[in-house]
Amino acid sequence: MKVIVIGPRGKMGKLITQVAASRDDMKLVAGIAPKGRDYVGMDLGTVAMTGSELGVPVTDDLAGVIDSCDVIIDFSTKEMAMEVLDLAIAHKKALVCGSTGFSAEEMKRFEDAGKQIPMLYAANTSKLVNIMNKLLELVTTTLKDEIDIEILEMHDQWKKDAPSGTSKEMGEIMAHALGKELSNIAVYGREGESPREPGTIGYHSLRAGNIPSSHTVFFGGMGERLEITHHSYNWECFARGACDCAAYLDGKAPGFYSIKDVLGL
Numbered sequence: 001m002k003v004i005v006i007g008p009r010g011k012m013g014k015l016i017t018q019v020a021a022s023r024d025d026m027k028l029v030a031g032i033a034p035k036g037r038d039y040v041g042m043d044l045g046t047v048a049m050t051g052s053e054l055g056v057p058v059t060d061d062l063a064g065v066i067d068s069c070d071v072i073i074d075f076s077t078k079e080m081a082m083e084v085l086d087l088a089i090a091h092k093k094a095l096v097c098g099s100t101g102f103s104a105e106e107m108k109r110f111e112d113a114g115k116q117i118p119m120l121y122a123a124n125t126s127k128l129v130n131i132m133n134k135l136l137e138l139v140t141t142t143l144k145d146e147i148d149i150e151i152l153e154m155h156d157q158w159k160k161d162a163p164s165g166t167s168k169e170m171g172e173i174m175a176h177a178l179g180k181e182l183s184n185i186a187v188y189g190r191e192g193e194s195p196r197e198p199g200t201i202g203y204h205s206l207r208a209g210n211i212p213s214s215h216t217v218f219f220g221g222m223g224e225r226l227e228i229t230h231h232s233y234n235w236e237c238f239a240r241g242a243c244d245c246a247a248y249l250d251g252k253a254p255g256f257y258s259i260k261d262v263l264g265l
């Protein structure tokens, strides 16, 4: 399948380009940069450091190249995501979006896009994180209000959003398992904030150095606690997952897909 990568100089965009370039079932046809970057016009392989030239350019004109692709992979920014989404719908192209930090209204736009194009949104494309989500569902469904739930996530100092998209998704999964529509967000340890209330889910975000990604969910019971943790050592697991999501969309009918479909979870 023919692939366009948005933001090929970014941390994720670069790795996704490298993984896609190494796959026999994918052919990169362009990389998309923000308007006017000095690397526009350069070879995608050079920009994304794939080890050799790919013979396709980085451009800042998605509309001009979009018809040459089957699928777009977008891990860039939440602002760019909406522009990419509109163009994907207008040109009937499959889209994988893994960016985070969206409002409920923006998430609804992704969901609605599934009526017109094959659309896959995944806040986390690691296989192990998505298996961890099943474990969270099991513990919460089993114990309900018997336990206190706290999510601690750690990322690098450059991450723009907090809490992470993954921890918001984990909170939603567990709130749903508790029979609640929305999780209550509780933050502790700051002056003037009240102590923990029963039935809430606490979110804690830590940003330091170049930590790739860590998520721990603490289930606090009486006299015991369970901690379930995922650590990534780098961002490769997310890039591989992103390409698996794109390959999954090949030939699919319009629909709003999730990584659970890709992994059969």
Ligand SMILES: NC(=O)C1=CN([C@@H]2O[C@H](COP(=O)(O)OP(=O)(O)OC[C@H]3O[C@@H](n4cnc5c(N)ncnc54)[C@H](OP(=O)(O)O)[C@@H]3O)[C@@H](O)[C@H]2O)C=CC1
Residues within 6 Å of the ligand: 006, 007, 008, 009, 010, 011, 012, 013, 032, 033, 034, 035, 037, 075, 076, 077, 078, 080, 097, 098, 099, 100, 101, 122, 123, 124, 125, 126, 165, 235, 238
């Ligand atoms: N779903 C998942 O599993 C994962 C999701 N993420 C999410 O992916 C997103 C990107 O993360 P990360 O790679 O760390 O971020 P970076 O800041 O490293 O990269 C973002 C890239 O987007 C590019 N960009 C910005 N605006 C535009 C635009 N208008 N058009 C085209 N490209 C644009 C930037 O270009 P330039 O370099 O020129 O400034 C940059 O290369 C975040 O939302 C993050 O949370 C991250 C890891 C895993």
Ligand SMILES: O=C(O)C1=N[C@H](C(=O)O)C[C@H](O)C1
Residues within 6 Å of the ligand: 100, 123, 124, 125, 155, 156, 159, 163, 164, 165, 166, 167, 212, 213, 214, 238
């Ligand atoms: O920005 C990152 O790095 C990551 N972002 C995603 C998120 O917000 O959950 C996924 C992963 O944690 C890495």
